Structures are given as C-alpha cells and as structure tokens.
Amino acid sequence: MESVLFPGRTQAIKHPCSSFSSLSCRNNVRFLASMPSSTSRLRVLRNEMGVAFVNVVVRERYMVKPGNVFGHSVEESLVEKVTPMLGTDVPLKYSPGLAFPLGASEAENGINFAIFSRHASCVTLCLSIFGREKGQEICDGMVEIALDPQKNKTGDVWHICVEGLSRSGILYGYRIDGPQEKEQGHGFDNSIVLLDPYAKLVSGRKWFGDVANKMSKFLGTYDFESMPFDWGPDYKLPNIPETDLVIYEMNVRAFTADESSGLDPDVRGSYLGVIEKIPHLLELGINAVELLPVFEFDELEFQRYQNPRDHMINTWGYSTLNFFAPMSRYASAGGGPLVASHEFKQMVKALHNAGIEVILDVVYNHTNEANDRHPYTTSFRGTDNKVYYMLDLDNGAKYLNFSGCGNTLNCNHPVVMELILDSLRHWVNEYHVDGFRFDLASILCRGTDGSPLNSPPLVKVKIVFLDYKIYAQSCSMLWQSEVSQSLILLLSSLSFYLELRDRAIAKDAVLSRCKIIAEPWDCGGLYLVGKFPNWDRMAFQGSLSTMSSRWAEWNGKYRDDIRRFMKGDCGMKGTFATRISGSADLYQVNKRKPQHSINFVIAHDGFTLYDLVSYNFKHNDANGEGGNDGSNDNFSWNCGVEGETEDVDVIGLRSRQMKNFHLALMISQGTPMMLMGDEYGHTRYGNNNSYGHDTSINHFQWKQLEERRGGHFRFFCEMIKFRHKHPILRRDRFLTKSDVAWHEDNWSNHESKFLAFTLHDDQFGGDIYLAFNAHDYYVKAAVPSPPHKKRWHRVVDTNLESPKDFVPEGVPFSDTSYNIASYSAVLLEAKP
Numbered sequence: 001m002e003s004v005l006f007p008g009r010t011q012a013i014k015h016p017c018s019s020f021s022s023l024s025c026r027n028n029v030r031f032l033a034s035m036p037s038s039t040s041r042l043r044v045l046r047n048e049m050g051v052a053f054v055n056v057v058v059r060e061r062y063m064v065k066p067g068n069v070f071g072h073s074v075e076e077s078l079v080e081k082v083t084p085m086l087g088t089d090v091p092l093k094y095s096p097g098l099a100f101p102l103g104a105s106e107a108e109n110g111i112n113f114a115i116f117s118r119h120a121s122c123v124t125l126c127l128s129i130f131g132r133e134k135g136q137e138i139c140d141g142m143v144e145i146a147l148d149p150q151k152n153k154t155g156d157v158w159h160i161c162v163e164g165l166s167r168s169g170i171l172y173g174y175r176i177d178g179p180q181e182k183e184q185g186h187g188f189d190n191s192i193v194l195l196d197p198y199a200k201l202v203s204g205r206k207w208f209g210d211v212a213n214k215m216s217k218f219l220g221t222y223d224f225e226s227m228p229f230d231w232g233p234d235y236k237l238p239n240i241p242e243t244d245l246v247i248y249e250m251n252v253r254a255f256t257a258d259e260s261s262g263l264d265p266d267v268r269g270s271y272l273g274v275i276e277k278i279p280h281l282l283e284l285g286i287n288a289v290e291l292l293p294v295f296e297f298d299e300l301e302f303q304r305y306q307n308p309r310d311h312m313i314n315t316w317g318y319s320t321l322n323f324f325a326p327m328s329r330y331a332s333a334g335g336g337p338l339v340a341s342h343e344f345k346q347m348v349k350a351l352h353n354a355g356i357e358v359i360l361d362v363v364y365n366h367t368n369e370a371n372d373r374h375p376y377t378t379s380f381r382g383t384d385n386k387v388y389y390m391l392d393l394d395n396g397a398k399y400l401n402f403s404g405c406g407n408t409l410n411c412n413h414p415v416v417m418e419l420i421l422d423s424l425r426h427w428v429n430e431y432h433v434d435g436f437r438f439d440l441a442s443i444l445c446r447g448t449d450g451s452p453l454n455s456p457p458l459v460k461v462k463i464v465f466l467d468y469k470i471y472a473q474s475c476s477m478l479w480q481s482e483v484s485q486s487l488i489l490l491l492s493s494l495s496f497y498l499e500l501r502d503r504a505i506a507k508d509a510v511l512s513r514c515k516i517i518a519e520p521w522d523c524g525g526l527y528l529v530g531k532f533p534n535w536d537r538m539a540f541q542g543s544l545s546t547m548s549s550r551w552a553e554w555n556g557k558y559r560d561d562i563r564r565f566m567k568g569d570c571g572m573k574g575t576f577a578t579r580i581s582g583s584a585d586l587y588q589v590n591k592r593k594p595q596h597s598i599n600f601v602i603a604h605d606g607f608t609l610y611d612l613v614s615y616n617f618k619h620n621d622a623n624g625e626g627g628n629d630g631s632n633d634n635f636s637w638n639c640g641v642e643g644e645t646e647d648v649d650v651i652g653l654r655s656r657q658m659k660n661f662h663l664a665l666m667i668s669q670g671t672p673m674m675l676m677g678d679e680y681g682h683t684r685y686g687n688n689n690s691y692g693h694d695t696s697i698n699h700f701q702w703k704q705l706e707e708r709r710g711g712h713f714r715f716f717c718e719m720i721k722f723r724h725k726h727p728i729l730r731r732d733r734f735l736t737k738s739d740v741a742w743h744e745d746n747w748s749n750h751e752s753k754f755l756a757f758t759l760h761d762d763q764f765g766g767d768i769y770l771a772f773n774a775h776d777y778y779v780k781a782a783v784p785s786p787p788h789k790k791r792w793h794r795v796v797d798t799n800l801e802s803p804k805d806f807v808p809e810g811v812p813f814s815d816t817s818y819n820i821a822s823y824s825a826v827l828l829e830a831k832p
Contacts, residue, residue: 097161099154103198106224110163117384118156120178123147126193128171168225185397187385195379196220202296202325206334209313214300229345238357242595243730248286250676258699266333271347285720288357293317296325308624312692319368323423357434365443371406400450404523417458425510435515442526459533460504517552530586552596567637568774571750582669584734597670601661609678612636613657619686630689659798660825666723679716680705711802718806728761769828773820780819786830796827
C-alpha cells in the first residue's frame with residue numbers, strides 16, 4: 001500500500017506486534033524523533049499500533065490528511081522541513097535481516113542488528129539518528145521499530161536490517177518485553193532502552209566522573225566508515241616467552257590522572273597518557289602491563305541512589321557494562337567511543353613497539369547490574385535475565401552471589417559462554433592484546449546452578465553450538481530459492497545444534513597465542529590455587545596443531561607465605577623455600593611449569609607495598625562501609641608504628657623490608673608481577689580496598705617518584721634488570737638437586753627465620769648466593785666456596801643505603817662468612 005506519510009515513496013507494513021496484546025507490546029513502536037534544534041521539529045503519526053517507514057531527509061512540508069492507517073484512525077499531523085540528517089534522500093527501509101553476527105554489522109543493503117533473547121515476547125530496536133550532539137547527555141528522540149517474530153526472529157535471535165542509516169555515529173538500543181514473573185527469573189522492563197550485549201562501541205557520558213551527568217544512559221554505537229587502523233609495516237607482536245615476563249599491574253586512568261604527571265589536562269588519565277609514560281616503564285624494566293578493567297563501565301554507579309557509598313567513584317572498573325567496548329571515558333579530551341577505540345589501538349601499538357605486552361584484567365564473573373535490592377538494569381538483566389545470570393530458582397529466583405558484587409554471570413550457559421569467547425576473540429583480533437587475567441576465575445568453573453564443575457565447558461570441554469553465519473547464509477539461500485517457510489522453521493528448531501566446535505578458552509584457535517591467567521578463587525569459597533583446570537592448550541600453526549602452554553594462576557599462596565616469612569612468623573622457612581623455588585607443590589602436575597605461577601606480593605586489592613610494612617590494620621573508613629570491606633588477613637607488619645612516622649629507625653626498617661620483598665619476588669622461579677606505584681613506595685594510608693577513590697589515594701604520584709629516583713626506585717629498576725640478565729632465575733622447569741644447594745640442616749626448627757641457598761649455573765658458572773634474615777638480630781652465615789676460577793661479588797645488601805644496596809657490577813667479596821643484619825637480605829654473584 002502507499003505510505004500515508006510519503007505518497008509514492010515508501011511502502012507501509014503491518015505492525016509487527018499486532019497479533020500481541022497491548023499489554024506486552026505497549027508503546028512498542030513509536031517515532032519520537034523530535035530534533036535537537038529548537039526550530040526544527042518532526043511530528044509524525046503516533047497511534048496505538050505505530051507507524052511504518054519514515055523518510056529521515058524531509059525536503060518538503062507534507063500535510064497528512066485524516067484517515068485510516070492499518071485500520072486505525074489518526075488525526076491530522078504535520079511534517080515540517082528539517083535539516084538533512086544523512087545527506088541523502090533515502091528513506092529508512094527495513095528487511096528481515098540476518099541472525100549472524102550478533103550486534104550491529106554492515107550488510108549489503110544496510111546495517112544489520114541482531115540480539116539474542118530466548119524468553120522475550122517483543123523486541124523493539126531503538127535508533128537515535130542524531131547521536132549526542134554538542135555534549136547532550138540524552139538523545140532528544142529515537143526511532144523505534146518493533147520486530148515481527150514471524151519475520152525478524154531465527155531461533156532465539158531477533159534481527160532486522162535497516163537501510164538508509166549512516167555508517168557511523170548512530171546510537172542504538174533495544175526495548176524488550178516478556179514474562180513479568182520475577183520469581184521465575186525474568187527481568188523484562190520495556191520502559192528501559194537496553195544496551196546491546198554485543199555492541200562493539202558504547203556511548204555514555206563524555207567525561208570521567210562527571211557527576212552532573214551521573215544518570216547518563218549508555219547506548220551502543222558503531223563505526224563502519226573509518227579506515228582500518230594502521231598498525232604499521234614494521235609492526236609485530238612482542239611474543240615474549242612466559243618465562244621472561246615481568247608484569248606491571250596498572251590502572252590506565254590512575255597512571256597519569258594526577259597533575260604531577262605533567263601532561264596536558266585533556267590527556268591525563270587516558271590511553272594516550274599511557275603512551276606518554278612508556279619511557280618510565282622501559283626504565284623500570286617491565287615488559288608486560290596488566291591493565292585493570294578497560295571494558296566500558298559506569299564509574300558513577302554508586303551515586304544512582306542514596307547509600308553509604310554514594311560519594312565514591314569507581315576507578316578500578318570491576319563492574320562491566322559491556323564486554324566488547326573499550327572504556328570510552330579513557331579517550332583524550334572527552335572524545336567518545338570512536339576516539340577511545342582508536343586511541344586504545346594507538347596505546348597497544350606503542351607498547352608493542354616498545355617491547356611491552358598488553359594483558360587485560362577481564363571481569364566475566366559479574367556485571368554492573370547490581371543485586372535484587374537495588375537493580376541497575378542496563379543490558380543483560382532486561383535482555384534475558386534467566387539466561388545471563390545464575391539464579392536461585394528455589395528462592396524466588398534471587399541472584400546467586402559468588403562475585404561479592406550482587407550477581408554472578410552464568411558463564412557455562414552456552415549463550416553466555418559464546419559471548420565470552422566472542423569478546424575475547426574481539427580483543428585479540430581487533431585490538432591485538434596479548435593475554436587476559438580472569439578476575440575471580442573460579443566462577444568460570446561453576447555450573448548454571450552455581451555448583452563447582454569437574455570439567456567446566458568454558459575452560460575445557462567441547463560443546464555443540466550454532467554457527468550463525470552458516471545458518472544465516474542457509475536461510476538467505478532458502479528465501480531466494482522460494483523454499484517454503486515451513487522448512488525455515490524446521491531449520492530454526494535446530495536451535496544451537498548445527499555445528500560441533502571446540503569453544504573452550506584453553507583450546508581456542510585465536511586465543512591459543514595469548515597469555516591466559518586465572519585468579520583462582522571467588523567470593524563463594526571455591527579456592528583453586530594450584531588446582532585450576534589446566535588441561536593442555538592447543539596451539540595452531542597452519543594445518544598443524546601442537547600442545548602449548550596452559551592456564552597460569554595468580555599464586556595467592558605465594559603472596560601470603562612470602563609476607564609471613566618476611567615479617568618474622570615462625571615455622572615459615574620451609575614454605576618460603578618452596579615458594580621462591582616455583583611452588584612445585586602446586587604446579588608440578590599435568591606438565592605445568594614454574595611460569596604458570598604468577599608470583600606477587602602486592603596487587604591492586606589489598607595494601608600497597610609501603611602500606612604492607614606500615615600498617616597492621618586496614619583503615620577503610622573513607623569507603624563508607626564502616627570498615628567492613630577489604631580483607632582482614634593482610635599478613636602485614638607496621639615495623640613498630642601504625643601509619644606515618646618520623647622515627648628514622650622505623651623508616652629505615654620499612655625501607656629494608658620493601659627491598660627484601662622486591663628481591664625475593666625477582667629471584668623467585670615463576671612469573672613476577674608488581675603493582676604500579678610500588679617502585680616509589682606509594683601509600684593509600686592503610687586503605688586496602690580503595691576502588692572508589694579517584695584521588696591521590698590511587699593516582700600515581702610522579703613528584704614522589706622523582707624524589708625517590710636515586711634510592712628506592714633505583715633499587716627496583718636494578719633488581720628487575722638483574723632478573724632479565726640471569727636465566728637461572730627464570731627456568732622453564734622446576735629446580736632439581738643439581739640446580740640448588742640449600743645451606744640448611746635444620747629445616748624442622750620452628751623458630752628459625754633464616755634461609756640461605758646457592759643457585760647453580762652449570763653452563764657459565766655464574767652461581768648466585770642468596771640469604772634472607774627475618775630475625776630481629778644479626779646472623780653470621782657461612783658462605784660456600786665460589787665455582788672454579790670465580791670469586792663472589794656482593795651485588796645486593798638491603799641493609800645498606802643507596803647506592804651501596806645494589807651494585808650492578810658487584811663488590812668483590814672473599815670472606816668465608818657474611819654478617820647479615822636483621823630483616824635484611826644479601827645476594828652474591830660468582831664472577832671471574
């Protein structure tokens with residue numbers, strides 16, 4: 001039939017939801033496109049059943065006469081002349097579209113939109129043609145197009161192709177309706193425009209922490225117009241062996257947000273800011289950065305309603321909105337999602353060109369959508385709550401909370417599993433990242449009911465899953481050949497069982513080159529240190545496949561045991577020896593190697609290194625939770641005074657202890673990881689859970705770095721370089737009796753807090769003698785004879801002031817004993 005809006009131009013279609021009740025489809029199709037300009041308004045037919053196609057470039061005034069549209073009477077309306085939006089006279093036209101790929105994609109005849117929702121009864125695509133103009137926080141109007149389940153749905157995927165849209169800059173989302181029984185696990189609310197779980201870019205507020213726009217909405221967007229990113233002709237991935245890694249855990253924003261960074265205000269706290277500080281990373285000597293979450297998150301989520309934490313700004317980012325889009329407010333100068341995507345790639349390219357790998361801290365265990373009491377519906381909850389989250393169906397379908405954040409992602413559901421894998425591949429293929437650290441990874445090992453799994457599908461097992469591309473192509477061919485719709489429906493009934501594929505992270509062809517690290521615990525008590533599923537990973541080279549590295553783990557036992565020995569706990573000597581030797585008791589199984597132990601003393605959550613030696617207790621009052629947040633078991637020691645002091649003896653002891661920890665970390669077999677700021681002694685003043693402070697508590701203090709460059713910082717740099725120069729500190733196998741001599745004959749002495757040993761270099765004779773004294777008194781230790789034609793050189797004595805505490809070339813030492821000060825350590829190197 002001829003369109004009542006644009007006679008002779010566009011064909012109107014029957015309202016897709018006309019067969020549904022007005023309750024389930026209320027307001028499902030509306031054209032609300034009132035324009036940003038106060039002088040330009042587009043008024044169109046709006047009736048109970050909706051409108052058809054709309055020409056978005058109106059060059060004339062059209063009087064719409066009273067009449068019938070789809071059998072419903074309408075009033076006279078006026079379409080006024082407006083500014084052209086797309087630069088073309090092409091109306092928006094719709095076709096059924098394809099079910100693959102999910103998200104927004106460019107099709108031959110327009111932009112294809114596809115979203116999964118198994119339990120939805122009605123899905124409406126919402127388009128903001130104008131985006132966010134001139135800093136507007138919420139778009140002034142949206143085109144809303146209801147999808148016909150008979151034409152726009154394949155299996156559980158709703159899809160539509162829209163012709164006439166711009167290839168970049170359109171904002172979009174969905175209204176989704178469905179069963180309202182919350183006790184059955186549903187969370188549908190069609191009053192909310194939802195963010196597409198597969199949106200590759202996300203548009204929200206422009207500036208980080210802009211409280212004036214704390215209620216900003218988040219919508220998906222896309223860019224099919226920009227040229228592919230230029231990685232450069234000489235660009236290559238660093239491909240650093242795991243044995244050689246020294247990881248630096250850091251926060252993109254906090255690294256340069258402080259004024260002391262000396263950067264332009266528009267660059268501070270951005271991906272470009274990281275680029276500016278690469279010289280610092282190279283001077284320090286690290287060769288991998290582990291970035292705290294960089295997926296889009298809402299830093300003002302705590303300020304949505306009145307609560308004890310409503311003063312907080314989430315600076316750590318462990319509250320994911322979307323798993324595909326880089327954090328848009330890490331773009332420079334409030335540049336938005338497209339700029340953020342480009343600058344993230346610039347950052348990765350610059351780091352790679354400097355020989356530094358990029359590992360992302362990823363949070364696939366929960367989302368930002370909070371809990372049952374204070375739901376924050378932005379995407380997954382309203383799309384298909386029952387699929388995306390673990391629910392206690394025996395308790396009113398309340399969220400299971402193994403993340404400690406109110407909800408738990410249903411990781412081993414086939415749909416969620418595929419989303420996670422698609423997300424990981426996207427970051428590898430599109431952004432060239434080198435690896436992932438999985439936050440609370442034990443949740444990846446839980447079934448849909450929350451119970452632990454022996455063979456979690458996401459981690460290991462082959463599963464059967466739909467190949468949407470083949471499916472969509474098949475459907476397209478069937479339509480073209482005019483095969484009956486009944487055959488199409490037969491194909492749809494196959495649901496997810498068209499192709500057998502290996503979807504486990506550990507054996508994925510794209511992910512096989514990546515470093516894969518688990519934080520092997522969760523907040524539900526599933527502690528898997530040394531036990532995280534670690535079957536062989538498949539590496540693909542052409543048509544050949546070989547077995548390669550396996551899951552590495554954050555070694556929480558290393559952290560705790562090193563801390564306890566260093567502060568002088570009794571009975572820790574043997575355990576200390578085990579940890580610095582690579583934790584064979586945990587990892588010498590299933591062909592695992594020392595490098596699968598990620599050794600760390602300090603991480604983002606918990607005390608900084610300075611605070612570890614300055615506070616016995618956490619001081620988290622500023623967090624607004626009455627001190628109930630953060631760990632109580634820190635194994636810290638304040639060296640005699642709680643917090644800041646001017647006592648020179650306490651200050652000296654703290655300095656020694658920080659050097660002792662760093663020395664132990666850098667000589668341990670395994671992969672070392674340190675925290676941003678520890679290289680100058682950053683303090684959070686005893687706050688061991690500072691996730692919500694966008695202040696100097698978390699921000700890197702560049703002036704303090706300069707003040708301590710010749711002492712503390714110098715020691716840290718030299719110790720990292722020493723590790724790089726000595727292969728015997730980073731073996732790819734566990735130590736044998738020929739590799740190490742333990743100068744100890746009293747292992748059972750519970751009171752002993754002294755350990756000395758020699759690491760042998762059979763190839764070059766460059767043996768290394770080490771001694772750690774955690775007693776509160778001097779220990780005179782016998783020093784073994786050096787290898788033939790070599791003599792000992794003192795490289796490290798943490799009791800000495802800089803620069804004598806670390807002498808790279810070594811100070812010749814010929815005595816047969818060394819008097820080692822209390823709470824200090826010594827390193828001797830055998831040299832000609």
